[in-house]
Amino acid sequence: MSNQFEYPEDREKRNAAKIKALETLLIQKGIITSNSVDTVLNHFETKKGPFNGAKIVARAWMDAEFKKRLVKDTAKAIAELDDLPEGMTGAESEHVKAVANGDGVHNLIVCTLCSCYPWSVLGLPPYWYKDPTFRSRAAREPRAVLREFGLNVSQEIEIKVWDSSAQIRWFVIPERPEGAENMTEAQLVELVTPESMMGVALPKIA
Secondary structure, three states: OOHHHOOOOOHHHHHHHHHHHHHHHHHHOOOOOHHHHHHHHHHHHHOOOHHHHHHHHHHHHHOHHHHHHHHHOHHHHHOOOOOOOOOOOOHHHHHEEEEEOEOOEEEEEEOOOOOOOOHHHHOOOOHHHHOHHHHHHHHHOHHHHHHHOOOOOOOOOEEEEEEOOOOOEEEEEOOOOOOOOOOOHHHHHOOOOOOOOOOOOOOOOO
16 A cells, blocks of 8 residues: 555554543543443444445345345345344435446545545444545546555456545445355355445455
């Protein structure tokens, strides 16, 4: 990946210290409680995250008709799945829209204004997604940016960039990798990564 998207090795430590200090201050002032923080963290660890998106993509790989419905009316198709947590079709999730790779097209997701992201499907956005350099360059020169992520997209394949916003939050249905034809749905789930659902990587069989 380009140096433009690299961060200091101590980034996590420094940010964790800042967050802890802010959390302590808010608790001392009575604005939040320690239980409030734990509840939010638990929510993103168990309710909203890329594990939801992986289940959706795996089902689309297994069921071509479901995939068509997913692209046509994403929220309605997601509501068909009974192994997802409650709230997948409410509030922000009603504005989620899926696009599918294939047929000579590769899709890339970006938010040029800030960091709009389909939390219910992909969880919290990574650092680089919020980086102003990524946001501007992904829209302007997506092929070059993808190369910096290690993804070389053939010139014969069109790259479509989808700009997430408060109105629509996009995610990608990547193509099923070669060699995964006989895998079960549960095995396919393990192949799907947040990066592949954002268009900066492809699912791979280890």
